[in-house]
Every structure is written in C-alpha cells, then in structure tokens.
Amino acid sequence: MAVSDKFKQLTEKKPEIGLLFSRVNKVKWLSFPYILWMIGFILIPLIMILYYGLTNGENSFTFENISLIANPVNRGALLLALELSVFSTLICLLLAYPLAIILNNTKLKSNSFIVLIIILPMWMNFLLRTIAWQNILERTGVLNTILNFLHLPTLNIINTPAAIILGMVYNFLPFMVLPIYNVLIKIDKDVVNAARDLGANGGQTFLKIILPLSLPGVISGITMVFVPSLTTFVISTILGGSKIVLIGNVIEQQFRLGNWNTGSGLSLVLMVFILFSMAIISKYDKEGEGSNIW
Amino acid sequence: MVKKFFSRFYIGIILLFLYAPIVILIVLSFNASKSRSKWGGFTFKWYHELFQNEDIMAALTTTLIIAFTSALIATLLGTAAAIAMNSMKKTPRTILLAITNVPMLNADIVTGISLMLIFVALNFTLGFTSVLLAHITFNIPYVILSVMPKLKQLNSHTFEAAQDLGASPLYAFFKVILPDIFPGVLSGFFLAFTMSLDDFVITHFTKGPEINTLSTKIYTEVRKGIKPEIYALSTIMFVTVLLLLIFINRRKADKNAPIRKV
Known part of the structure; x- marks a missing residue:
C-alpha cells in the first residue's frame, strides 16, 4: 500500500515543463528580446507622453496642458465621450451575454463560429465597414427604404449621437462576446448540475452560479469595449458628422495641428480612465494570464 | 424546441447586424454609379x-508587406517570449504578462501617439519602418x-x-514541443496578420x-x-479569406472524421 502510494506520488508529480527547460538551458533568456522590445516601444513611449503632457514647448514643467481639460469645449467632448461609451458598453453587454450563453450551449465542435463573428469582418477594412453604416442610416439609405416599404416612420439618426453609439456597438461588440464566452466555457458543468439537483430553478442557477462565475469575463468585456469607445475619433468622424466632437477628436486634432504638448496633456487625462480600467482587470484576472481578454 | 428556435433567431439577428455593412460593401463593388447612395x-x-490604379495597388502592397513582416517578427518574438515566460516563477511571469496586456487594453490613440513621440524624439523618420515597428509592437x-x-x-x-x-x-524542442504548440503559433500569426491589416489609428x-x-488611404x-x-x-x-477559412475547416473536419470505408 505504502509502496504503491509512493509510486503513485512519484509518477503523478508532473515536473513543470518550464523547470525542465531551465535545467537544460537558460530558456529564460528567450524572453530578453521581448522584454527589451516592450521597454523600448511600450514603457518609454508612455513616459514620453507623460513628459510632453507635463512640459511646455520650452521644456519647463507645467500643469497647463492638463488643465486645458477644464476648457468648456474639451470638457464637453470628454463628458459626451464618457456618456456615449457608457451607453454603448451597456448595450454591448446586453447583446453579448445572451449570445455568449447561446454559443456556450450549442457546444460547438470547433471555434470556427467564433472566428466567423470576430476575425472575419476584420478582413473588410474597419473604416469601410463604418462607412457602410452611413449607407444604411442615411436619410434615403437602406434602413429608411425598408421602413418606407413597411409604411413605418423614417429614422433620421445619421450625424446624431445615436449613430455614433450604433457604430461603437457594431465595432466593439465582438470584444464583449469573446471574454464572456471564454469564461462561460470554463464553468464546470457539475457545479451547475449540483445547483439544479439541490432544487435551484433556472433563474436561481443563473443568478447564484453562472453570473458570479462569469463576472471576470464581464469585467474584461466591459473594459475591452469601454476604452476603445471612449477614445475613438474615427467612428465619430464618420457617423457623427462634423458637429459632434469627442475627446478622441480633440486629441487627434491637436496632434494634427502640431500642438503635441496640449495633445499629450489631454491624453494623460484620458489615461486616468484607461489605467483605472486596467487596475480593475488585473484584480479580476486572477490567473494573470490575460486569457479573459482574448 | 421554442428555446432552440429562439437561440437560432438571436444568432441570426446578431449575424445580420455584424454582416449587413459587409454585404452593402460587396453590393457597392458591383455598382455602376460612382455615388455611394445611387444604384446605377x-x-x-x-x-x-482596380488593377490599373497604381495608388491603390501601392497601398495594398505596403499593407500586405507590413502585415506579413510584422506578423512574422511578432510570431518569432512572441513565441520565444511565451516559452520563456512559461518557465518563469509566478511573480516575474505576472509582471511580464501585465506588460503584455498593456497594448491590448490601452487605447489605440494613446499607443499611436506614444510611438510617434518616441520615433520623433529619436530623430527617426516616420515612414515604412516606423509603421512596421509599431505593428510588431501591438501584434506581439x-x-x-x-x-x-498551448504551452500549458x-x-x-x-x-x-x-x-x-x-x-x-x-x-527535442523542434521534434516534440514545436509540433504540439504549432497550432497556437499559427493562429497567433494569423491573428497578428489580421490585426495589422485592420489597423488604422496606430498607423495614422x-x-x-x-x-x-x-x-490610411481610405x-x-x-x-x-x-x-x-x-x-x-x-x-x-474578404472573399479570399472566407474561402480560405472554409477550406481549412473542411480539412480539419475531414481529419477528425472516422476513416472512410473503402
């Protein structure tokens, strides 16, 4: 008994592949080019934004660039961007959660369907897909033609905030579906069955088991939609007409005009929201593997 | 039954939403009228x-070269890094993965601006190489x-x-490890290629x-x-990739299928 236990222990102890590698050769050195790359092209560039944002043209320290966010135009652009991105994130969540549940229940043999909805549209350029929405939403566009045919009132949503929200939902919905789906497929079916065995009905099982367990995916999804929505300038340019200005448009314009310090200062304000999102993600991404994101 | 119908219906609606613009673009490619809003x-x-338009062809060549090269270099750097990270203790691995997540979670506009600032600070002329370096960065x-x-x-x-x-x-690595992780490497390359192709903001x-x-031309x-x-x-x-994916899926299905009776 004792011997077989010992034997079992010995054979079951799986040495980590990594430890094996490192015993054989210094495999960790393989990460060196990557680490250098990330320092050079991620960390130092972000520090450059910090530097430009906190200095004026003569390299002296100032808070002036950041305080420009209080300017009514910039503040309005930030608040509108916040409002629209919160709306689009909520809509994405409401659309994506049921979809992720359905995809999880259909027990797909391969992930080809996921590829279909997420990767394939990217082969039609992102700008073109957004421009196509102009065609759909225009006064005499596809949508209104159909509504006319059905004798329904026409919709005039092109060049309104609603059109921008639609563009955001359209472009970023896949980034909400994927993290939620990734978490749902990992939920142990036995846990769900146990809840049912113990008398929970469908609703209770969902609220007490599935929803709490899927929370990390939901959080990742929210971040993956909120950040690009908050910072976009393309969607607002194409679907919002020239009158609606989001904070992304303001920053892009500052850089186009060569006001790098101002643009960087405003970017720093934006980065506060981004950093906040990243902090929340890292709190929920317990494995630290980023698997909830992609 | 009702539930199944509802599920199918819901997926259908979402697919319609996601693919309607793509259908519109395909229809527009056959439209004799130059105007977007008239059918001619x-x-x-x-x-x-298309093939006589040198501007578009040049842009296409640049796009494909950048997508291929950046995906290839990102695949080499990224695979090496993943193998190394897999062998690290928890703390350094967590730190590295956190940095890895930065370009994915960060706003494109911030990544784009920060890269532009570093290139200019280094007196590096903005052009093909700077775009390539930027694409490698967000592809890794x-x-x-x-x-x-796959490593796990x-x-x-x-x-x-x-x-x-x-x-x-x-x-042993080439004969044992690489074949096992190769599907992951391949999908990483494909994903990187696609991301590079679809990127506008960072390139801009x-x-x-x-x-x-x-x-940027569009x-x-x-x-x-x-x-x-x-x-x-x-x-x-779009159609090329669609056919390619269908072809790959078919082959996969064939491989998984039980051996056919002769």
Missing part, C-alpha cells in the same frame, strides 16, 4: 480598373496569448523522454506623409468619397 446597375468595371501580445494556452497543455514527459532517448534539447500616427496603407477619401475600386479590392480580400 451591375458592373465589373471597378474590378478591371496576440501571439503570446495564442501560444500560452503540453505534456512535459514527452520532452523528457525525447532527451532520454538521446535527443539534444534543441532537437506613425506613418509620415510618404506612405499609405489601405486604411481615411483620406472619407470626405471626398471612396473610390469604388476600394470596394472591389475589399470584396476580393
């Missing part, structure tokens, strides 16, 4: 003219996150066994005036109207 009859004209995380799960699934004993049987570590900030990718035409040749080109690219 069916034509193949834009497909003929996709490769790492594709390879990591590896059976470490096979590597050990190969060495016990006399293989050198390098030989790092490209300089001399070169254009398809994305952006300059947003106001004055898109050339219909672009619709034709996009349709060709």
Whole structure:
C-alpha cells in the first residue's frame, strides 16, 4: 500500500515543463528580446507622453496642458465621450451575454463560429465597414427604404449621437462576446448540475452560479469595449458628422495641428480612465494570464 | 424546441447586424454609379480598373508587406517570449504578462501617439519602418496569448523522454514541443496578420506623409468619397479569406472524421 502510494506520488508529480527547460538551458533568456522590445516601444513611449503632457514647448514643467481639460469645449467632448461609451458598453453587454450563453450551449465542435463573428469582418477594412453604416442610416439609405416599404416612420439618426453609439456597438461588440464566452466555457458543468439537483430553478442557477462565475469575463468585456469607445475619433468622424466632437477628436486634432504638448496633456487625462480600467482587470484576472481578454 | 428556435433567431439577428455593412460593401463593388447612395446597375468595371490604379495597388502592397513582416517578427518574438515566460516563477511571469496586456487594453490613440513621440524624439523618420515597428509592437501580445494556452497543455514527459532517448534539447524542442504548440503559433500569426491589416489609428500616427496603407488611404477619401475600386479590392480580400477559412475547416473536419470505408 505504502509502496504503491509512493509510486503513485512519484509518477503523478508532473515536473513543470518550464523547470525542465531551465535545467537544460537558460530558456529564460528567450524572453530578453521581448522584454527589451516592450521597454523600448511600450514603457518609454508612455513616459514620453507623460513628459510632453507635463512640459511646455520650452521644456519647463507645467500643469497647463492638463488643465486645458477644464476648457468648456474639451470638457464637453470628454463628458459626451464618457456618456456615449457608457451607453454603448451597456448595450454591448446586453447583446453579448445572451449570445455568449447561446454559443456556450450549442457546444460547438470547433471555434470556427467564433472566428466567423470576430476575425472575419476584420478582413473588410474597419473604416469601410463604418462607412457602410452611413449607407444604411442615411436619410434615403437602406434602413429608411425598408421602413418606407413597411409604411413605418423614417429614422433620421445619421450625424446624431445615436449613430455614433450604433457604430461603437457594431465595432466593439465582438470584444464583449469573446471574454464572456471564454469564461462561460470554463464553468464546470457539475457545479451547475449540483445547483439544479439541490432544487435551484433556472433563474436561481443563473443568478447564484453562472453570473458570479462569469463576472471576470464581464469585467474584461466591459473594459475591452469601454476604452476603445471612449477614445475613438474615427467612428465619430464618420457617423457623427462634423458637429459632434469627442475627446478622441480633440486629441487627434491637436496632434494634427502640431500642438503635441496640449495633445499629450489631454491624453494623460484620458489615461486616468484607461489605467483605472486596467487596475480593475488585473484584480479580476486572477490567473494573470490575460486569457479573459482574448 | 421554442428555446432552440429562439437561440437560432438571436444568432441570426446578431449575424445580420455584424454582416449587413459587409454585404452593402460587396453590393457597392458591383455598382455602376460612382455615388455611394445611387444604384446605377451591375458592373465589373471597378474590378478591371482596380488593377490599373497604381495608388491603390501601392497601398495594398505596403499593407500586405507590413502585415506579413510584422506578423512574422511578432510570431518569432512572441513565441520565444511565451516559452520563456512559461518557465518563469509566478511573480516575474505576472509582471511580464501585465506588460503584455498593456497594448491590448490601452487605447489605440494613446499607443499611436506614444510611438510617434518616441520615433520623433529619436530623430527617426516616420515612414515604412516606423509603421512596421509599431505593428510588431501591438501584434506581439496576440501571439503570446495564442501560444500560452498551448504551452500549458503540453505534456512535459514527452520532452523528457525525447532527451532520454538521446535527443539534444534543441532537437527535442523542434521534434516534440514545436509540433504540439504549432497550432497556437499559427493562429497567433494569423491573428497578428489580421490585426495589422485592420489597423488604422496606430498607423495614422506613425506613418509620415510618404506612405499609405489601405486604411490610411481610405481615411483620406472619407470626405471626398471612396473610390469604388476600394470596394472591389475589399470584396476580393474578404472573399479570399472566407474561402480560405472554409477550406481549412473542411480539412480539419475531414481529419477528425472516422476513416472512410473503402
């Protein structure tokens, strides 16, 4: 008994592949080019934004660039961007959660369907897909033609905030579906069955088991939609007409005009929201593997 | 039954929402009228003219070269990094993965601006190389996150066994580890290629005036109207990848299917 236990222990102890590698050769050195790359092209560039944002043209320290966010135009652009991105994130969540549940229940043999909805549209350029929405939403566009045919009132949503929200939902919905789906497929079916065995009905099982367990995916999804929505300038340019200005448009314009310090200062304000999102993600991404994101 | 119907219906609605613009673009590529909002009859004209349009062809070449090169370099760097990270202790691995997540979670506009600032600070002329470097940067995380799960699934004993049987570590790596993680490496490459192809914002900030990718070319035409040749080109690219994916799926299905009776 004792011997077989010992034997079992010995054979079951799986040495980590990594430890094996490192015993054989210094495999960790393989990460060196990557680490250098990330320092050079991620960390130092972000520090450059910090530097430009906190200095004026003569390299002296100032808070002036950041305080420009209080300017009514910039503040309005930030608040509108916040409002629209919160709306689009909520809509994405409401659309994506049921979809992720359905995809999880259909027990797909391969992930080809996921590829279909997420990767394939990217082969039609992102700008073109957004421009196509102009065609759909225009006064005499596809949508209104159909509504006319059905004798329904026409919709005039092109060049309104609603059109921008639609563009955001359209472009970023896949980034909400994927993290939620990734978490749902990992939920142990036995846990769900146990809840049912113990008398929970469908609703209770969902609220007490599935929803709490899927929370990390939901959080990742929210971040993956909120950040690009908050910072976009393309969607607002194409679907919002020239009158609606989001904070992304303001920053892009500052850089186009060569006001790098101002643009960087405003970017720093934006980065506060981004950093906040990243902090929340890292709190929920317990494995630290980023698997909830992609 | 009702539930199944509802599920199908819901998926259908979402697919309609996601693919309606793509259908519109494909239809526009056959539209004889130059205007986006008028249907002028069916034509193949834009497909003929596409290949005579040097501007578009140049942008396409640049786009494809950048997508291929950046995906390739990102795959090499990312796979090496993933293997190394897999062998690290928890703390350094967590730190590295957190940095890996930065370009994915960060806003494109911030990534684009920050890269532009560093290139200018280093007196590096904005152009082909700066775009390439930028694309490699945002592509690496996709490769790492594709390879990591495969590394975790590896059976470490096979590597050990190969060495016990006399293989050198390098030989064992190529014969045992690489074949196992290869699907992850391949999907990382494909993902990186696609991301590079679809990127506009980061390219917009790092490209300089001399070169254009398809994305930046389209952006300059947003106001004055898109050339219909672009619709034709996009349709060709989309349909090519669609057919490619169907082909790959078929082959996979064939492989998984039980051996056919003769």
